[in-house]
Amino acid sequence: xxxxxxxxxxxxxxxxxxxxxxxxxxxxxxxxxxxxxxxxxxxxxxxxxxxxxxxxxxxxxxxxxxxxxxxxxxxxxxxxxxxxxxxxxxxxxxxxxxxxxxxxxxxxxxxxxxxxxxxxxxxxxxxxxxxxxxxxxxxxxx
Ligand code: HEC
Numbered sequence: 099x100x101x102x103x104x105x106x107x108x109x110x111x112x113x114x115x116x117x118x119x120x121x122x123x124x125x126x127x128x129x130x131x132x133x134x135x136x137x138x139x140x141x142x143x144x145x146x147x148x149x150x151x152x153x154x155x156x157x158x159x160x161x162x163x164x165x166x167x168x169x170x171x172x173x174x175x176x177x178x179x180x181x182x183x184x185x186x187x188x189x190x191x192x193x194x195x196x197x198x199x200x201x202x203x204x205x206x207x208x209x210x211x212x213x214x215x216x217x218x219x220x221x222x223x224x225x226x227x228x229x230x231x232x233x234x235x236x237x238x239x240x
Contacts, residue, residue, distance in 0.1 A: 121210035129176035148179025
């Protein structure tokens with residue numbers, strides 16, 4: 099019986115992984131395989147409220163995360179709340195030639211929906227993240 103429960107749990111986890119993060123752009127969806135640069139001590143309230151938050155950096159971003167330098171174009175930083183396979187929030191920052199590009203997704207009806215940021219919503223995110231300008235707009239960077 100116990101085995102059944104375990105197997106069902108594994109099957110569900112695999113299924114959740116295979117389901118992927120429907121609605122999340124492919125460039126961001128692989129975050130769980132990237133380096134987890136922040137894994138604890140993030141506030142559960144305030145902006146991006148949620149339990150169990152983590153910040154992931156793609157290889158380009160991870161390489162220079164602790165360097166103090168501005169991260170290179172192509173860097174992607176993803177913050178999640180909740181379990182990595184099925185987060186309750188996914189916030190993304192992508193370093194483009196023009197600067198950081200911001201998006202924030204929430205699960206809705208079995209997929210992820212862009213709720214803040216995006217093509218017409220950058221100002222909301224930039225307005226606050228400018229407070230971390232000295233760390234290339236990244237609050238959690240050392
Ligand atoms: C009111 C301030 C505020 C706003 C608005 C805001 N953020 Fe943040 N953001 C923070 C803070 C503070 C952190 C540090 C981690 C935490 O508290 O969760 C953070 C962390 C992040 C991170 C992890 C990298 C880092 O900076 O440490 C990402 C990615 C992110 N935010 C994306 C976004 C996006 C996308 C938007 C707009 C949709 C946005 N943020 C709007 C305050 C804000």
